[in-house]
Structures are given as C-alpha cells and as structure tokens.
Amino acid sequence: MIMAIEQGEIEKVAELSRIRISDEEIGQVTERIAEILQMVDQLQAVDTHDVEPMANPLDATQRLRPDEVTQSNRRDAFQAIAPAVENGLYLVPKVIE
Amino acid sequence: MHTKSVAQLVTGLRERQFSSVEVTRAYLDRIDALDSQYNSFITVDEAAALAAAGVADERLASGAANALTGIPIAHKDIFCTDGVRTSCGSRMLDNFVPPYDATVIQRFKSAGAVLLGKTNMDEFAMGSSNESSFYGPARNPWNTDLVPGGSSGGSAAAVAGLLAPAATGTDTGGSIRQPAAFCGITGLKPTYGRVSRLGIVAFASSLDQAGPMAHSAEDCAFLLNTMAGHDPLDSTSSTVATEDYCATLGDSLEGLRIGLPTEYFGEGLDVATGECINDALKELEAQGATLVEMSLPHSALTIPTYYIIAPAEASTNLARFDGVRYGYRCENPVDLHDLYSRTRQEGFGEEVKRRILVGTYALSAGYYDAYYKKAQQIRRLIKQDFMHCFEQVDVIAGPTTPGPAFALGAKSNDPISMYLEDVYTLAVNLAGLPGMSLPAGFVEGKPVGLQLIGRHFSEARLLNVAHRFQQATDWHLRTPDSAKGGTL
Amino acid sequence: MRWETVIGLEVHLQLATESKIFSGSPTTFGAEPNTQASAVDLAMPGMLPVLNEQAVHYAVKFGLGIGAQISKRSIFDRKNYFYPDLPKGYQISQFEAPIVGKGSFEILMEDGSSRTIGITRAHLEEDAGKSLHEDFNNHTGIDLNRAGTPLLEIVSEPDIRNAAEAVAYLKALHSLVTYLGISDGNMAEGSMRCDVNISLRPLGSMTLGTRAEIKNVNSFRFVEKAIHHEFQRQADILEEGGKITQETRLYDADRDETRSMRSKEVANDYRYFPEPDLLPIVIDDIYIESIRESLPELPADKRSRFTAQYGLGPYDANVLSDSRPLADYFETVAGECGDAKIAANWVQVELLGQLNRAGSTIEKCPVSATALGQLISRILDNTISGKMAKQVFESMWKGEGDADEIIEARGLLQVSDTGAIDAIVNDVLSANAAQVQQYLDADEAKRKKLIGFFVGQVMKLSKGQANPQMVNELLAKKLT
Numbered sequence A: 001m002i003m004a005i006e007q008g009e010i011e012k013v014a015e016l017s018r019i020r021i022s023d024e025e026i027g028q029v030t031e032r033i034a035e036i037l038q039m040v041d042q043l044q045a046v047d048t049h050d051v052e053p054m055a056n057p058l059d060a061t062q063r064l065r066p067d068e069v070t071q072s073n074r075r076d077a078f079q080a081i082a083p084a085v086e087n088g089l090y091l092v093p094k095v096i097e
Numbered sequence B: 001m002h003t004k005s006v007a008q009l010v011t012g013l014r015e016r017q018f019s020s021v022e023v024t025r026a027y028l029d030r031i032d033a034l035d036s037q038y039n040s041f042i043t044v045d046e047a048a049a050l051a052a053a054g055v056a057d058e059r060l061a062s063g064a065a066n067a068l069t070g071i072p073i074a075h076k077d078i079f080c081t082d083g084v085r086t087s088c089g090s091r092m093l094d095n096f097v098p099p100y101d102a103t104v105i106q107r108f109k110s111a112g113a114v115l116l117g118k119t120n121m122d123e124f125a126m127g128s129s130n131e132s133s134f135y136g137p138a139r140n141p142w143n144t145d146l147v148p149g150g151s152s153g154g155s156a157a158a159v160a161g162l163l164a165p166a167a168t169g170t171d172t173g174g175s176i177r178q179p180a181a182f183c184g185i186t187g188l189k190p191t192y193g194r195v196s197r198l199g200i201v202a203f204a205s206s207l208d209q210a211g212p213m214a215h216s217a218e219d220c221a222f223l224l225n226t227m228a229g230h231d232p233l234d235s236t237s238s239t240v241a242t243e244d245y246c247a248t249l250g251d252s253l254e255g256l257r258i259g260l261p262t263e264y265f266g267e268g269l270d271v272a273t274g275e276c277i278n279d280a281l282k283e284l285e286a287q288g289a290t291l292v293e294m295s296l297p298h299s300a301l302t303i304p305t306y307y308i309i310a311p312a313e314a315s316t317n318l319a320r321f322d323g324v325r326y327g328y329r330c331e332n333p334v335d336l337h338d339l340y341s342r343t344r345q346e347g348f349g350e351e352v353k354r355r356i357l358v359g360t361y362a363l364s365a366g367y368y369d370a371y372y373k374k375a376q377q378i379r380r381l382i383k384q385d386f387m388h389c390f391e392q393v394d395v396i397a398g399p400t401t402p403g404p405a406f407a408l409g410a411k412s413n414d415p416i417s418m419y420l421e422d423v424y425t426l427a428v429n430l431a432g433l434p435g436m437s438l439p440a441g442f443v444e445g446k447p448v449g450l451q452l453i454g455r456h457f458s459e460a461r462l463l464n465v466a467h468r469f470q471q472a473t474d475w476h477l478r479t480p481d482s483a484k485g486g487t488l
Numbered sequence C: 001m002r003w004e005t006v007i008g009l010e011v012h013l014q015l016a017t018e019s020k021i022f023s024g025s026p027t028t029f030g031a032e033p034n035t036q037a038s039a040v041d042l043a044m045p046g047m048l049p050v051l052n053e054q055a056v057h058y059a060v061k062f063g064l065g066i067g068a069q070i071s072k073r074s075i076f077d078r079k080n081y082f083y084p085d086l087p088k089g090y091q092i093s094q095f096e097a098p099i100v101g102k103g104s105f106e107i108l109m110e111d112g113s114s115r116t117i118g119i120t121r122a123h124l125e126e127d128a129g130k131s132l133h134e135d136f137n138n139h140t141g142i143d144l145n146r147a148g149t150p151l152l153e154i155v156s157e158p159d160i161r162n163a164a165e166a167v168a169y170l171k172a173l174h175s176l177v178t179y180l181g182i183s184d185g186n187m188a189e190g191s192m193r194c195d196v197n198i199s200l201r202p203l204g205s206m207t208l209g210t211r212a213e214i215k216n217v218n219s220f221r222f223v224e225k226a227i228h229h230e231f232q233r234q235a236d237i238l239e240e241g242g243k244i245t246q247e248t249r250l251y252d253a254d255r256d257e258t259r260s261m262r263s264k265e266v267a268n269d270y271r272y273f274p275e276p277d278l279l280p281i282v283i284d285d286i287y288i289e290s291i292r293e294s295l296p297e298l299p300a301d302k303r304s305r306f307t308a309q310y311g312l313g314p315y316d317a318n319v320l321s322d323s324r325p326l327a328d329y330f331e332t333v334a335g336e337c338g339d340a341k342i343a344a345n346w347v348q349v350e351l352l353g354q355l356n357r358a359g360s361t362i363e364k365c366p367v368s369a370t371a372l373g374q375l376i377s378r379i380l381d382n383t384i385s386g387k388m389a390k391q392v393f394e395s396m397w398k399g400e401g402d403a404d405e406i407i408e409a410r411g412l413l414q415v416s417d418t419g420a421i422d423a424i425v426n427d428v429l430s431a432n433a434a435q436v437q438q439y440l441d442a443d444e445a446k447r448k449k450l451i452g453f454f455v456g457q458v459m460k461l462s463k464g465q466a467n468p469q470m471v472n473e474l475l476a477k478k479l480t
Ligand SMILES: [Mg+2]
Pocket: C010, C153
C-alpha cells in the first residue's frame, strides 16, 4: 500500500505541473487527490509478475515516413493567434540562465 | 425535416425534395429557438454554415455530390476546425481559432457535409456529465434538470433535441457511449486507430477515439463510412482496410453468439435499467442470437487502471498549454514561472487540474513502477479477458451505464462517484475495442442504453446487430417533449 | 595528491535529413525565425508525430559504424519539463530502449598511441528551439525553427582520461560521422554539440568521484579549455577537503570558466514514460544488413590500409584518413605519381599548409589531385628539382596552369644534357683554382663539405636548372 499523500507532495507535483494552487484551495485539492489515489491503490494487490506492460491496445509497431519536406512556411497564420510576438519570435518574460 | 434520418436527408437532397440551404436553415432556426434550454452548442457560425450549404447545393445541382453532400453535421468542440473557434470546453482555448482542420473534419468536408456548429463538452473531454465545461453544462433534452452525460454531452443533446441530424464525438472512457445512453441516441466508439486522431485535441493518446453519434445505427454507419480510414499523419492510425459499413446492416442475426459478462449485471446496476437491458437481449435472442454467460474477471480493476493511465497521458498532453504560442495567457506575468503557473491555474478548470496533478504524481520519480507501469500491465490483463471471451462469442452485450441520467449537480462535487459512471465503458477503451450504445428503453422517462462490444475492427458487425435491433424496436425514434417545441 | 580525471562525453549530433524527425518541416540552417516551424513543431493542439525513416536509417548506420548492438525493437519516451523552447512541454527522446546499444571505437593520439573508447548507447531524439535573450526589453524571444530537428545523442563510457583524449575522441567521432554521411558535422552551426561529464579520483582508485556535467561545449578548443578549467576547480575543492556537488555547469567561453546552472536543475523530475503517440520501432535483419552493405570504408580501416598498402606511419595515416575527401585526394595523388610516401608528404606539408593559410578546405582546393600527382611525377623523373616544384605548386595554386605548362612557360626545365653541364663545371673549376687545390689537399671527411661549394657555383651559373645529381657525379669525377 502506498501511504496517503501529504500536502507537501501535492505542492511538489503542482510545481512540476506548473499549476499554481492558492493556500485556500490546497487543503481540499489534497483531500480529493488522496481519495483518488486511495481508489487506484487497489492495483497494488494484483500480481503482475511477467506481464508485459501494454502501451498500445493493438500492439502495433511504428510506420516510417519518407524523408520529404511537406510543410511550407505558415508563420503568419500561426502567429496571428499567438499571445505575444515580435519580429517573428514568440515572446516570454525574460529567461535567466 | 428535422425528424428525418441522415439516410432520408441524403435521398431527399439528391431527389431535390429540398435544398441543403433549406435543411441547414431549418436546423439553425431550431438551434436559435431551442438551444437555450440545452446549451448544446458552444459555437455556431450561421453565415459559414449557410455558405457551405450553398456550395453543396451547387454540387448537388451539377450531379457532383459526394456521400454526405449538403448534410449538416455538428462537431464536438474537440475537433480543430480551420477558422472556427475550437475551445475544447476550456477557458484555456476560449480564444483559439485553429488555422487547420482535423483529419475527421477534412473528411467530412470532402464528403460534402456542412459544418453546423461546435458542440459543448466537458473541459478537455474530462468528465461524464458535461458539467466541467467552461461554457456551462449542457442539459439532457429528456429532462433539462438532468445531465446529458459526457464528455460528448453537447453532441448527444443536440442530436436528441433534433438540433442536428448527426454529430461527432470522442470517447476516451465512454464519452460517446455514455451520453448517447443518457440522451436516447445511438453512438459508436470505433476500434482504436480506426479513425484518425490528427487535429483532435488530445486527452489520453492511447485511449482517445472519435466516432459518430446519431439517432440510428444506420446513420452512424453513414458517418463512419466518412470518418474511418488510415491517416499517414497519425502513427497510431490503423492500416486495416475499412468496409462499407452500410452494406451489411441488414444481415441476419441467426447464429450470432452474444456474451453477457456476469460482472456487468451484478451489484451496482440499477434494477430497472437491468430489466430494460434484459428485454433488449430477448429481442436479439428472438432474432436468432444465442446468449452466453461469461466473465471478464478483471472488470473491477478497470476504474483504477483507467484513472492512472488517462491522467498520466493527459498530464503531459496538456503541458503544451503554457500561454506561449496560442490560447489563454494570464495578465502581466512577472516572470516565466508566473506566466506558466498562473496561465495554467486560471486557464484550466478544477477537474482538469485534478487529473493533471494525479497524472504527474503517477509518473513522478519513485511512483512510475507502482502506478503507470502497473496500470499498463493490468491493461494487458483486461484486454486478455476480452480476447478469451471473443474465442467463444461474436459480440458482448450489457448496459452502457449503471443507471439512467442523473440530476445536474448530483455528482459534481464527488469525483469518485462520477468516475463510477464509466464502470462498464472504460474497459473497451483500455482494450482498444469497438463499442456502441443504442437506445433500449426508458426508466421513468429517462433513456437507457444497451452497450455492444465487438472484436477489433468489427464495427460493421456491431452496426448490423444494432440495426437489426432498431428494425424491431422504436426506442431510437422517440422524441423528447422539449424538442417538440417551435414551429418547425 | 595526484588526481585522475574521469571523463564521459555526451554528443548531440544533428542528422543530415531533409525534413525534421517527426514533421515534414525543412531543417535548413539559418532561416528567418519560426518560418520552419510547422503545426507539429509548434505543438498546436491535436498535432501528432510521425517518424522520419532517414533518421532511423542514419542511427542504425552509426551503430554499425561502431560495431554496436542495434535494437530490433526500440521505444520513444517523453521527457517532461517546461521550457519556452520546448513547445510540447516534453521532448520526444529514447530512455529505456535506445536504438543503438553498446559499441566502441578507437582513437589515435598525436604520439601514435591508440585507445579504445566505449560507447554506452546512442539514441534518437528531437532538438529544442532557441531562446534569444538579447534585443527585447525584458523579454526572451523564441525561435522554434530548430525544434524537431533530428538528433542522435551519443553517450560514451567514462573511458576518457584527459583533455587531449577528449579532443581526439571528438575528432575521431567527427571523422566517423562525416564518413558515414549521417551528419555534416558542422560545429559552428551546432551540428555537433558536446556535454562533458567530469569527475576526479585519487590516482589508482577504482571508484568514481562525484561528477559535474558541463553543458554545450561547442568546439574542440573549448572542450580542451573547459576540461582544464573544471579539473582545476574540482582539484582545488578536493585538496581543501571539500566535496564536489553533482550539478550541471555551463562553460562560458568569454570568461573561460564554468559556472553552476543550479537554478534550472533543482526541481526537475523528467517523468519519462513511453510516448503514446508513437509505437515501438521494429527493424529486422534484412533492414540492418542492407545498411551494413552500404557502409563505406571507415576511418579506422582506411588508416590500417594506408599503413599496410603505402607503408605510412600511423600518424600520417591518421591525418590522411581524417576525412573522406582528403583520403580520396591523397590516394589519387599517390596513384598518379606512383610514390605514396612523397605523395603523403606533399599532401600533408604543402597542400594542407596552403589550405590552412588560405582558411580553405580540401573540397575547395584549387589544385586537383591529378594535377598534384603530375607535378610530383616531374620531380621523380628529374624534370625539375623539389625546390622548383614548390614554385610550380605556388603557380598552380594561383591557377596559372598545370605543372608541365608552368615548367615550360617559365623555362624551369632541368638541364640534364651532359655536354652543357660539363662546360659549366669546367668553367667553375678553372675560375676557382685555389679552392680546387684546397679540395685536393683535404681528407675524405673535409672533401664532403668542400664539394658543396662547387655544386653551389654550378647551380648558380646554370640558374638552378642543372640536374644536381649529374653535377655531383661530374664534379666527383673531375676532382681526382
Ligand atoms: Mg543527456
């Protein structure tokens, strides 16, 4: 069994997900997620020894595409719906390295 | 006109009994008059719809008509539509007008269909009641105090309320079948890979599948003929040949073996709903089918398995909504971190955030093996259950949902009880099988859905069984009182 | 204390495909920002990846080139993290099941010694875009043209012990991938980018110390400098009894230092899991064999052949086999003139020297290999002296014609006519009677020195055109 999740873990996961959670919400969010995790925890009891994980329901394999250029420049169309652009670049608040 | 089936509209248009502009106008007028009670559409562009209808009429006149030329179709707002807002039911995409069409939309356009509008849905298809939509819940035409189901609730309500002859939906864990059952219409989730996912806003990549929603199996077959087929731009799209899904609708059911999983008829199933299902099964038996009791032993694990896999995939599929290239962006971000975390706090609703958090947790260091990998292993066991059954039977049947539509607000504050709604539908997605729901009666005026599940790529067989059932019953022809209003 | 440096390199190699790894966008370098970013590259909603066959082909080719295990079944994973140059919020990469497994190849040091460096794995992945931090007041500009460019990440074992070996490894790798034709290897355009993992341990110790990873060291020279610098930094900490922090550091070429990038790294948990939009890549023996058959002769094979076939030393063989065009050039010269050693010498000294001075490359060399071979033939058949040949080569470089045309035009033909030389020799001997007497009085050892004077005089009178061998023979005969 996996232990009940603590608020600190939810905060860590929220940070990884880049979702801000207000102080007012965090308690209830933690509670709800704890319920869900408790529900999914019943899987731990199942013996899956030697069972190969199934990522694709058809167990299909990858098709390959010929190395051809099929896309032309559509920058204007794409940037017309962008929140902030300048000189053809998407703008974000200054990234400090 | 709005009571005609897709098949009848196709014939009527070809025989010039009416024009596409007239049909489209009729539906637009009904949306205008009646959709305030259903909230089934998010976006309707009347001018564009009528213009497309006009073009269709020209083609009809010149004798160059395709399969669906002139037929107005409503699309779930998860399909990207060139020049038409595609919100996915979310504030995050409230301002998003894609400059491209989903492959499904392209196929409808080449078949000559008219885009009637974009239908309401649970935000990012996460929900079973349509209550998580940023645009407010859609309502069930049979009783507007009830939910229409979800996530394709708008499409189901629009078809049930006769605001569109047919619609598209997507089904990741029951999102076509459950609303179809709640709204008394017919809906098909095809085999995973049968319909292209390109241009469908992704929820859970290994589960998502688009399909038709209409009054009858015959209409679903018409739509599937257009939707199905290989797409080289979707790596998971199947190359298995498609069929003419209309061709075998009338085939006899003599000798058909139908499996009844004991797990689908046990505790948790509403008694009256169960009776409707049993009556429906008797009808199939009367047509020559044999009913076989069988077991899907891992059924109890489908909900936990699904609620790891779907949120895990969703948590990373939804990482692209970051306020940088399109969609919602928070006001005056102070730095990059603020841009990300506030855009996503404000742009996503509660259920979406909850699933992102659960999915991120399930994939994070130290938990991957216990959650995601474990779920993928059990997923294989669930699929094997079905494969064993299909050695003995052709089709599996049971209820689509544990009971009929519930009241708005009844479960919206209890995610787990909402998740339980999908107890009979999730396994089909986990195993990649085709499944459909068709009207099978009423409980206290609320529709009940019969679910049919087939082998991979057996859509034609499912549609055939459903069609034969609908030839003998009229549940799918009933019209809710709320839809009888208006002068049309 | 004496420290041993343990170095492992991760090289991101851009594969020379026409289109991106998962989309049909072009990969041309230097286009206007975001003009080569399609809906897939921009991670527009609903967009899906489809794998480029050529990228798989190139990866397999590389694996065969280093004798590695090729995975018959490999898998793409998502590596999840937020960064503005990463549009999907994840990078499609390979984590648990890379396409190329363990392999190795040999590197050659300047002193002629060689070492084998192990390759842990090589995997396919997509490149990110570029962040431009300048120019926009308080904003960073994002260009996603590079997003989705196919990369092969080549991870070495920690087998490298110093900067010189690291550079030799990178040069050998560069040579290999350009031989294979799977990358243009252009470091200035970022086609080959290097991360250096480096740790120290007391000499003789077998356990690995804590390592630092230095990101994006993008030239041979910087690799050398960054390693020297990082060695010193870690040694200083360890000497003082301190501990090395495992971290990512950035090499700053302007200040010649590495500095910590801790801000970026702390919270990362990449949450790798199999990419559900792609399926396992399954390849069979027929596919692998067809690629094996298309492999060219590789640098190491060419090197040993040059040693065996032409009798070249290991260093010369290494220099001449460094690139396919150079090796081909050398072999044409050697074939044309018939003397591989002189050909090797000319190519390395005169030709590469001239190319270096001109800042040019063998591909753009104005003197063809055949023309150089003909020039060397004129030395071998005594038409001109080696010294004259250098002048002729200068003229050939300037495009004044082939060797014979220039020799003819300048009247550089060597005089080998016995009568003509005999006359000059006689003149010189009679004009220098004192020196002749001095020579005749001298012992054998001194005579050898003195004869040079007479040779010099004859060459001077003949304006350098007398065949020096004949001059020597005649003088020897007459001065007895
Ligand atoms: Mg790396």
